[in-house]
Amino acid sequence: MERSEWIAISDCCTHYNIEISFVDSLQDYGLIEITRIQESKYIHEDRLPALERFIRLHYDLNINLEGIDVITQLVQQVEQLQHEIALLRSQFPR
Template sequence: MPTEYITVKTYCVHYNVTPDFILLLDEAGLIEIPEVDGEPSIALDYFPKLERYINLHYDLRINIEGIDVVTNLLDRVSTLQNEINSLKSRLKLYE
């Protein structure tokens, strides 16, 4: 299924964020902003991540580097929680 895109300009107007913030996320490697029809665009797949990044930046005033760190830590916590759940399931076999 082909990926759908929305322009950065349209996204920024709709979500009331600055295009500079979106482009900084791209520079930091948190999202990818390809050019589609000559316009920088965002894949719809990135919307959930972008919403989290916007909340971290505008609501909690966390800078781009901090967003990268928080995101990595949250991913690690999620991985560890999955591992714990898997181990708990395996241990139930011995109960």
């Protein structure tokens, strides 16, 4: 694991102007994964787009954490269905 792949939660919160408690709540809901390295909390850089999406949903659209959780599950279901449709189309060409 390269250290550059991990971004300190405190840096994210400062950059996005959000509370650390919001990020902790996202972790409690299982929406993001926070990793402890020594005494600090970090998020993997691959998860930043998801964090940004959650920030927009919560702060811009005033959607609570329960709503964000439901939206995330529905989006995952839609993506899975789209994948299945593409697979079926490849098996049964027109």
